[in-house]
Amino acid sequence: MPFATRETETLFREQPKIGNQYLEDALLQSYLKTHLPPKVQEEVSQDLEKFGNRLLTEIKPLARECELSPPVFRQYDAWGQRLDHIITCPAWRRMKEIAAEEGLIAEAYKRRYSNWSRVHQAIKLYLFSNSSGGFSCPLAMTDGAAKVIESLGIPGSLKNAFHHLTSHDPKKFWTSGQWMTERRGGSDVANGTETVARKQPDGAYHLYGFKWFTSAADSDVTLTLARIADAQGHVKQGSGGLSLFFLKVRDEEGKLNNIKVQRLKDKLGTRQMATAELWLDGAKAELISAEGRGVASISSMLNITRIHNVIAAVASMRRMINLSREYALRRVAFGKLLKDHPLHMQTIARMEVQTRGAFLLLMEIVGLLGLVETNMANEQDQLLLRLLIPVAKLYTGKQASAVVVEAMECFGGQGYMEDTGLPVIVRDTLVLSIWEGTTNILSLDVLRSLTKSQGQVMAVFSSTVQVSPHQ
Known part of the structure; x- marks a missing residue:
């Protein structure tokens, strides 16, 4: 059999391997040395080297598991009871914990390095991106939601949400969705948004409408646009009729907030992440922009x-x-x-x-x-x-x-x-x-x-x- 062994060896292709992506990125290290203050550069470099090792040993295998075990949707149980349960794999859930531990959102808002905090965060996300198993997407929307809340001055009703979105604690960390796209929409939210918000006697709003693309549908909270109906049920069209709302996806008991999942999208890529079609059927929400200022917000x-x-x-x-x-x-x-x-x-x-x-x-x-x-x-x-x-x-x-x-x-x-x-x-x-x-x-x-x-x-x-x- 020696001949067969040699024949097998001629068909062998050696797998390309990468090491610590921070240590192997000469341009990145040069940039930090050139632009960051020495003390900041020293601390950031130490953190990035440590993170680079964690990417190799822990995070990269999780990413592969996310790719091999994409989310599945279970709409009903065996007895016909509606569940609307999006099931994600353990690796995806572990990615969320790691994102909190590494401060992939928190670093930008803690600002321990003043104006250089965004650079620190961006580089960590840059290293994380291709080993994240698709989790970079919910982090983008979470960062965006935190930014909106911060730009509004962190109103009292949103302080708790902001704390969760920017937490280092895996048990407290929330991710956010961004539910803007509807059937007639896409980028044209001004003319494509059909979701209606009806004000309740207690001051809260209930949302009714269909969201065509909701990336990271397993997120804890979301921001979404809707048109506020007047007493006669009429709504204003165009961008001036849109307002911005904050809502929790589930209540304290873990039940969906009057939200129904129609299906998961069958996508070309980003299959690791649950993208869904959702019906809002009276979802309780909080108005966080001025009326008609949703697009600006x-x-x-x-x-x-x-x-x-x-x-x-x-x-x-x-x-x-x-x-x-x-x-x-x-x-x-x-x-x-x-x-x-x-x-x-x-x-x-x-x-x-x-x-x-x-x-x-x-x-x-x-x-x-x-x-x-x-x-x-x-x-x-x-x-x-x-x-x-x-x-x-x-x-x-x-x-x-x-x-x-x-x-x-x-x-x-x-x-x-x-x-x-x-x-x-x-x-x-x-x-x-x-x-x-x-x-x-x-x-x-x-x-x-x-x-x-x-x-x-x-x-x-x-x-x-x-x-x-x-x-």
Whole structure:
């Protein structure tokens, strides 16, 4: 049998391996050393190195379990009683605990590093993204909900919710949904929202309507838009008729808050996360915006979730390039390693340049966000942040899809095999050009930014990137 053994060995492909993603990211470490104050840099680096080890030893295996055990929906029990029970795997629930322990939301609001706290949080999310088993999505919405509540001054009725959303304690940590999309909607919430809010004698509101896409439907709480009905049952149309509501998904006994689950979505990617169609049939909710100011109130949430989208895009590119580069050190083709084929390395180098540019753009944005949140930003900083968020979301979402597909090609046919884990990254990346605004929606958002500022934004942008007006 020796001949058979040798024959088997010729078909063997050595698996690419990655180590501590913080220690292996030279650009990331260089950025921190260059921009963070020495004391902050030292503490943040220690935390990131420790987190990088935890990603390898504990979190990465959980991510694989989330991919292999997606959520299932049990609508009825054996006796015909309606349950509407979304069942998630233990690994998904453990991800939630880890997110709390690592302060993946809390770090941004504790602000122990002042304006650098957002940078610290963003880098942890960047390292976590491709090992999160899809849990990065509920974290994005949770961060967005916390930001909305903070922007409202943390009203007394929402202090408890804010505490839970920003908690380090796994037993207290809540995640939030973002229930905006309806059957007629999508990005056009102003004309597509049909959900109606009816005020009750006790001052609470009951919501009635159908939500077409509700990502992370297993979240504890959510923010949603609805139109308030007057005494005659009439509602105002357009964006001026929308108000923002906060609601708990379940009551104290664990029963759904007059919510019915129609089905789970069968998606191309992000299958680890429960995305559902939900009926709100009198769901008790709290009005948290001024009447008719719902769209304006969610703008701060949209800024945060778009930044999370950028983080996920850059993280996907980085992970695929790291794997491609590692594979090039192991795979032999035409008598030599892939790393010794100039054309192959040129391809990887081109992707590396794109990814580095996207990373630096991301860091510019979170740096500006940190300044704004700590009242250290000037008017130019605020204008630049307003412009760069939709630009970066648009650019990196499209770019990531192209880069991860190119990187998958670096593995040849092996890159197409499900059990390598590479197709999961590709599928989950493709949604990033859709979530939080498609290309044309973002383009219109940029146009509004330019129009409202009467040229100020472009002047700030040009001076920032040192572009001559004659070029």
